[in-house]
Amino acid sequence: MTLAPGIRLGPYEIVSPLGAGGMGEVWRAKDTRLERDVAIKILPGDFASSPQFKARFKREAKTISQLNHPNVCTLFDVGHHEGLDFLVMELIEGESLAERLLKGRLPLELVLRHGTEIASALDAAHKQGIVHRDLKPGNVMLTKSGAKLLDFGLAKSGPLLSSTSSVSHLDDSPTAHRPLTEQGTILGTFQYMAPEQLEGMEADARTDIFALGAVLYEMATGRRAFQGK
Secondary structure: OOOOOOOEEOOEEEEEEEEEEOOEEEEEEEEOOOOEEEEEEEOOHHHHOOHHHHHHHHHHHHHHHOOOOOOEOOEEEEEEEOOEEEEEEEOOOOEEHHHHHOOOOOOHHHHHHHHHHHHHHHHHHHHOOEEOOOOOHHHEEEEOOEEEEOOOOOOEEOOEEOOOOOEEOOOOOOOOOOOOOOOOOOOOOHHHOOHHHHOOOOOOHHHHHHHHHHHHHHHHHOOOOOOOO
16 A cells, blocks of 8 residues: 555545654654544555564554653554554654754753753653663654654663663563564664664663763764764
């Protein structure tokens, strides 16, 4: 099924494309029941046939649904229509941090404000046992009410760094944290990756903190902390 303006996915009427990423296309749509604008994320057809990517897509839905925080994008609904799996999320008006950084560094006041908001969103995720694994300027939206963390497509539930610096799990059953990628697979955006990600090792909360440091550096200076290709 090819999407275009006017096509309906159940009660949702497609309006226009918003963008695309590694884990799906995002469209602006109208919820005809509640008369509100929403964002719909579609799992691409070539991924929909992969059990691994379908599992990751469903995991994103479950991940976002666990988070109720003003600086995290809100999930409204999940659906399946004529072979398409999709998520229905709040439509966030504003510009991405990546777009803002094209204009140069942020004033210190905004670095502190938005940095605190992003850190607060990550803290909420970590307390739920969720590691984002792909924090970067493109996954942060700047709105009138503050920064919003997006795109949990690479997120995982697993080991976190506790206050006593020991590794703990939400569920210790043998299959609870089985990875959806083979050992050694590298996921994320490499300019913001912690060393353990680049080495294909397991990520925990410290991985997100490393990426946050890189993002804060870029916000304050207007250039990436790591420029390598």
